[in-house]
Amino acid sequence: MHAIFILWLREVKKYTRSRAQIVASLGQPLLYLLVLGFGLGPVFQQAGNGSYLQFVAPGVIGMTVLFTSVFSGIALLFDRQFGFLKETLVAPVPRIRIMIGRTLGGATVAMLQGTLIFVVCLIAGFRPVSLSSIPLGFVFMALIAIVFAAFGTAIGSGLQDMQGFQLIMNFLVLPIFFLSGALYPLHNLPKVLAAVTRLDPLSYGVDGLRGVLTGRLMVFGTGTDLLALTLIAVVLLIFGAWRFSKIEI
Amino acid sequence: MIRVQNLVKKFADFTAVNDVSFAVPRGEIFAFLGPNGAGKTTTIKMLTTLLPPTSGRLQLNGLDPIRQPNEVRQQFGIVFQDPSLDGDLTAAENLELHGVLYHVPRKVRRERAEILLKLFELWDRKDTLVKKFSGGMKRRLEIARGFLHTPKILFLDEPTLGLDPQSRNQLWTHVKRLNETEQVTVFLTTHYMEEADRVAHRIAVIDHGRIVAMGSSQELKRQTKTESLEEAFLALTGTTIRDETANPSDQLRQVAQMWRR
Numbered sequence: 001m002h003a004i005f006i007l008w009l010r011e012v013k014k015y016t017r018s019r020a021q022i023v024a025s026l027g028q029p030l031l032y033l034l035v036l037g038f039g040l041g042p043v044f045q046q047a048g049n050g051s052y053l054q055f056v057a058p059g060v061i062g063m064t065v066l067f068t069s070v071f072s073g074i075a076l077l078f079d080r081q082f083g084f085l086k087e088t089l090v091a092p093v094p095r096i097r098i099m100i101g102r103t104l105g106g107a108t109v110a111m112l113q114g115t116l117i118f119v120v121c122l123i124a125g126f127r128p129v130s131l132s133s134i135p136l137g138f139v140f141m142a143l144i145a146i147v148f149a150a151f152g153t154a155i156g157s158g159l160q161d162m163q164g165f166q167l168i169m170n171f172l173v174l175p176i177f178f179l180s181g182a183l184y185p186l187h188n189l190p191k192v193l194a195a196v197t198r199l200d201p202l203s204y205g206v207d208g209l210r211g212v213l214t215g216r217l218m219v220f221g222t223g224t225d226l227l228a229l230t231l232i233a234v235v236l237l238i239f240g241a242w243r244f245s246k247i248e249i
Numbered sequence: 250m251i252r253v254q255n256l257v258k259k260f261a262d263f264t265a266v267n268d269v270s271f272a273v274p275r276g277e278i279f280a281f282l283g284p285n286g287a288g289k290t291t292t293i294k295m296l297t298t299l300l301p302p303t304s305g306r307l308q309l310n311g312l313d314p315i316r317q318p319n320e321v322r323q324q325f326g327i328v329f330q331d332p333s334l335d336g337d338l339t340a341a342e343n344l345e346l347h348g349v350l351y352h353v354p355r356k357v358r359r360e361r362a363e364i365l366l367k368l369f370e371l372w373d374r375k376d377t378l379v380k381k382f383s384g385g386m387k388r389r390l391e392i393a394r395g396f397l398h399t400p401k402i403l404f405l406d407e408p409t410l411g412l413d414p415q416s417r418n419q420l421w422t423h424v425k426r427l428n429e430t431e432q433v434t435v436f437l438t439t440h441y442m443e444e445a446d447r448v449a450h451r452i453a454v455i456d457h458g459r460i461v462a463m464g465s466s467q468e469l470k471r472q473t474k475t476e477s478l479e480e481a482f483l484a485l486t487g488t489t490i491r492d493e494t495a496n497p498s499d500q501l502r503q504v505a506q507m508w509r510r
Binding site: 002010083091 | 294297298299300319320321322323327329331332333334335336337338342345346347349350351352
């Protein structure tokens with residue numbers, strides 16, 4: 001238990017110490033929120049879908065949690081580069097605990113970052129339907145964070161260099177974001193696109209987050225979203241732990 | 250304390266360690282010398298549970314690294330060839346994290362951390378982020394960390410690589426002192442012959458995965474009829490230069506070194 005806690009604490013400490021990085025990581029979500037939010041607003045309104053800011057804010061929160069958690073998992077690559085990974089692998093602690101500590105730490109950091117963006121959304125004019133919807137919103141944030149932190153760990157365990165990292169960003173993480181319905185509604189899509197969006201774990205996260213926070217009609221429904229995310233989280237945690245156990249230095 | 254019998258490690262196309270046997274008694278400083286690619290690091294990796302051997306028997310303090318990895322890990326401390334500290338944490342936090350991972354009770358780990366940081370002259374920098382440390386300070390901290398959980402065995406894999414003579418001198422002084430006061434068995438590798446000559450009780454020379462000679466510095470010199478350990482080493486291993494192809498971890502090491510500047 002202590003080992004899990006200290007590795008979790010390490011992730012959180014590193015996050016709270018990297019002020020410059022926190023500010024920098026606000027840039028992208030702000031662009032989506034403000035430029036897309038206000039830029040696409042009029043078109044969205046005319047199409048009869050209501051306020052785009054209101055629509056896109058949960059998507060941007062989901063995106064932030066996605067990027068932060070995947071990145072924290074892939075940070076394994078940096079620990080490998082700077083050697084710290086070896087220190088944890090020769091320690092008399094089963095690898096599964098090391099993996100869980102790191103992953104929970106990464107998920108916590110993603111939650112903190114998501115909360116920060118949530119506050120930014122509120123300042124920009126986003127209004128949740130009710131205060132009581134917020135706790136369930138955080139449950140969804142937590143599930144997205146765990147799913148993608150485990151996903152990041154699974155990928156980071158196999159990465160050897162920076163080129164691989166670029167590949168993952170462009171061919172896995174960005175598609176996960178663009179196919180999730182974070183930026184556009186998943187209703188009435190072409191069949192192929194609709195099918196692909198249903199394979200994307202983040203679709204369920206964004207759908208849940210948006211449905212809960214804004215009260216909009218959901219694509220899948222709260223129950224389905226919770227179930228799907230929980231199942232995916234379990235599968236990815238097991239997969240990530242297995243991949244982590246296979247690391248050779 | 251360390252017992253190795255007929256140890257073999259084969260990778261796909263070559264044999265890195267070929268039928269190596271040796272034993273290191275408690276409290277001894279044992280040096281493992283050899284040219285690049287001779288199998289030193291591979292042997293250390295197998296002893297420290299990072300790599301499973303192809304065949305042969307290993308024992309550390311009577312425990313088997315393959316069947317009891319976590320018990321074995323509790324027995325030793327290790328300083329790797331390249332740094333393994335977390336630069337975003339302070340010196341004290343690095344030690345704290347290590348202490349927790351090695352199940353050192355809170356009170357003991359605070360006390361040991363203070364003693365070791367003072368010994369390695371890092372106490373007044375304990376709350377500085379490690380990334381602001383010089384190379385020598387990082388090495389000292391790593392060795393201090395290796396001692397934190399009072400290991401029975403300390404592995405040092407080229408611990409003085411890239412250090413200035415002052416830091417090297419100081420480092421070996423500390424290692425020798427802790428070897429004497431805490432009866433720690435030390436297993437080291439280095440490319441600096443005069444270091445091995447100075448600190449090691451016994452030396453094994455390994456080349457192409459085989460041990461070609463073993464004994465005290467005196468015995469090796471007598472055996473090869475040479476004046477210095479360096480000459481003895483060259484007499485045993487020849488003068489050809491070993492070129493290794495860089496594997497991904499070497500490339501990473503280069504990148505990491507670039508980033509650090």
